[in-house]
Amino acid sequence: MSMEAVWAFRERVSADxxxxxxxxxxxxxxxxxxxxxxxxxxxxxxxxxxxxxWATACNGELTPFELEIVSAxxxxxxxxxxxxxxxxxxxxxxxxxxGH
Numbered sequence: 001m002s003m004e005a006v007w008a009f010r011e012r013v014s015a016d017x018x019x020x021x022x023x024x025x026x027x028x029x030x031x032x033x034x035x036x037x038x039x040x041x042x043x044x045x046x047x048x049x050x051x052x053x054w055a056t057a058c059n060g061e062l063t064p065f066e067l068e069i070v071s072a073x074x075x076x077x078x079x080x081x082x083x084x085x086x087x088x089x090x091x092x093x094x095x096x097x098x099g100h
Contacts, residue, residue, distance in 0.1 A: 006053035009043040010063055013063070014063035
């Protein structure tokens with residue numbers, strides 16, 4: 001377990017579209033386990049290490065994949081991996097502003 005493994009996992013996720021899709025699917029789950037995904041791909045990391053790495057990345061430079069995740073609402077500046085919520089739900093009518 002090490003932060004080096006966290007950084008290596010970040011790089012692999014950014015470079016491997018299939019792994020990126022697997023990460024997105026895991027983040028979409030209510031109780032997703034991103035550390036389990038990392039371990040399945042040979043990265044010995046814990047949830048705490050991933051969260052620490054995410055907090056560090058948010059204060060530095062994000063990978064293109066991480067920027068995509070953040071822009072989709074799956075990330076947080078709180079240092080936690082949060083499942084994505086709907087960015088826009090077409091089934092909910094837009095609010096109306098009286099007089100406009």
